[in-house]
Amino acid sequence: AQSVTQLGSHVSVSEGALVLLRCNYSSSVPPYLFWYVQYPNQGLQLLLKYTSAATLVKGINGFEAEFKKSETSFHLTKPSAHMSDAAEYFCAVSVFGNEKLTFGTGTRLTIIP
């Protein structure tokens, strides 16, 4: 079975500062990893995904994440936070041949003006 752990249920950063949201995974087979964003009372939007190609993955809205097998991590970063980035972010894992997604507990990102 696979799982993800998101460190920090709540992260606050100043507008223009670096955003770093942490995600560590556990999987007995090579994983597929995802970051989703959820705005209040809305569904999930895919930010980016890792599916065993390049380890540095670029997504929408200026976000990127790096797959580090040695650290079992897939942290999400953005160089400069924008007010519109305030939302809930979920890391998720699946494995090839099994499309079930297992979600982390989420990190609420607050942007300080």
Added chain:
Amino acid sequence: GAVVSQHPSWVICKSGTSVKIECRSLDFQATTMFWYRQFPKQSLMLMATSNEGSKATYEQGVEKDKFLINHASLTLSTLTVTSAHPEDSSFYICSASRRAGYEQYFGPGTRLTVT
């Protein structure tokens, strides 16, 4: 492309009644649809996976007689909460994928409140 809609976006029903939530893939055929439940300030919990034309596969602990799922066509899946109770109040989100192993596209969610 890859748009998923849900209807209704919110619903209030009385305890003991049933409510149906629809999930539609608008611009693609979805062989597989998923239903999730999300409690306030919590993560998404997979309830069941449905493949077009076959019975849904429920996750452990999910009552299949209470949460009826039908995936009658390649673009529509429905979740019926039967004999709803206040503890069923939650945010229900569906997702759809073109075929096994492919990306899931999420709907906007349905807020259910049972009074």
